[in-house]
Amino acid sequence: MEETISDPTGFQAVLTDDCWRHIISHHPEMHPFKEFVTETIRQPDGIYSGKRDPARRIYRKKFSHVPGLGDSLDLLVFVGNVDGYVATAYFAGYSIRMLGVLRWPSN
Amino acid sequence: MAFQLVQEFKFEKLQYSYDPRGDVLDISFGPPAPAIALQVEDWLAVRVRLNPPSLQGMTIVGFKKISERINRYAAKELPKRMRRLARVKISIAYDDQSDTLVMRWEEKTTFLHKLLNKLSFQRPGSPSVFEPLIRQTGSATSAVGQTLANVYVEKTVPFNEIAGIKILQYTKCGEAAVEGIFGAIIDTIFEPSREQDENVHLIANAVVARLDWRKLAAAAV
Numbered sequence: 001m002e003e004t005i006s007d008p009t010g011f012q013a014v015l016t017d018d019c020w021r022h023i024i025s026h027h028p029e030m031h032p033f034k035e036f037v038t039e040t041i042r043q044p045d046g047i048y049s050g051k052r053d054p055a056r057r058i059y060r061k062k063f064s065h066v067p068g069l070g071d072s073l074d075l076l077v078f079v080g081n082v083d084g085y086v087a088t089a090y091f092a093g094y095s096i097r098m099l100g101v102l103r104w105p106s107n
Numbered sequence: 108m109a110f111q112l113v114q115e116f117k118f119e120k121l122q123y124s125y126d127p128r129g130d131v132l133d134i135s136f137g138p139p140a141p142a143i144a145l146q147v148e149d150w151l152a153v154r155v156r157l158n159p160p161s162l163q164g165m166t167i168v169g170f171k172k173i174s175e176r177i178n179r180y181a182a183k184e185l186p187k188r189m190r191r192l193a194r195v196k197i198s199i200a201y202d203d204q205s206d207t208l209v210m211r212w213e214e215k216t217t218f219l220h221k222l223l224n225k226l227s228f229q230r231p232g233s234p235s236v237f238e239p240l241i242r243q244t245g246s247a248t249s250a251v252g253q254t255l256a257n258v259y260v261e262k263t264v265p266f267n268e269i270a271g272i273k274i275l276q277y278t279k280c281g282e283a284a285v286e287g288i289f290g291a292i293i294d295t296i297f298e299p300s301r302e303q304d305e306n307v308h309l310i311a312n313a314v315v316a317r318l319d320w321r322k323l324a325a326a327a328v
Contacts, residue, residue, distance in 0.1 A: 019128075026133040026135065051150075052173060053173070078168045090143075090144050092145070096148070096286045097149070
């Protein structure tokens with residue numbers, strides 16, 4: 001089964017069961033937060049293209065409280081620019097460097 | 108000075124998995140466990156477990172593209188490095204009197220290494236020297252230069268290999284220094300045309316050398 005999610009630019013991301021299983025098998029803290037992932041694609045704070053891999057869309061959304069994990073965490077969702085495949089997703093507490101080039105919202 | 112061991116990392120229980128469709132490599136130092144990411148760059152996350160605090164693993168998004176850029180001859184040049192990484196032990200110690208943090212890494216020696224060391228008369232605890240990570244030239248006045256001014260590298264004598272890193276004034280500068288070290292390594296790997304210090308090169312080489320890109324690439328088939 002797969003879920004298609006539209007982002008604010010009209011781009012459609014695809015979250016398959018296989019992909020979700022892959023995400024939670026390596027990032028088990030994500031298990032209760034599938035809805036957070038779809039929300040991050042649907043209503044992100046920012047969409048970036050990767051610095052080293054411009055074909056990668058990175059969705060970022062800040063959550064003020066994530067039960068069991070902590071406060072003020074950024075959920076990052078990585079999506080292929082061509083096929084819309086959701087590659088992975090996880091919570092980041094801190095980013096040392098900027099997340100590539102901001103594509104949305106544009107200035 | 109009385110350094111106290113703060114943290115010790117062993118990589119013996121290293122596991123890894125590659126998702127070819129998403130081109131994502133997950134490396135786990137032990138069974139996967141809940142963790143929060145420290146995002147080093149948009150493609151690289153270091154995963155930190157909260158309870159107890161420890162290094163959980165790494166996630167590399169776009170692994171195939173990234174590994175090709177780091178070393179396109181990886182398959183020929185770098186065999187058996189994942190096994191080598193599994194032999195590495197990183198220990199971090201802190202001295203509160205001098206506010207100094209020392210990070211050292213050691214590799215368990217194989218029988219062959221032990222034999223070679225004996226033949227070269229190298230003894231355990233062989234001497235080392237500390238040098239500034241970056242040269243104190245014009246770059247020292249830049250933001251990066253100031254960030255890294257308190258970072259020293261420990262190099263073995265006479266082999267000139269990186270054995271560790273020392274950060275002075277850790278409570279004041281530690282966070283920025285760690286960021287600066289990560290940044291310098293990444294810039295050295297991806298932007299080799301930029302002027303970089305020898306010691307940063309040595310650290311970047313040590314990091315790259317400890318990953319078996321061939322084995323990782325094989326997982327990416």
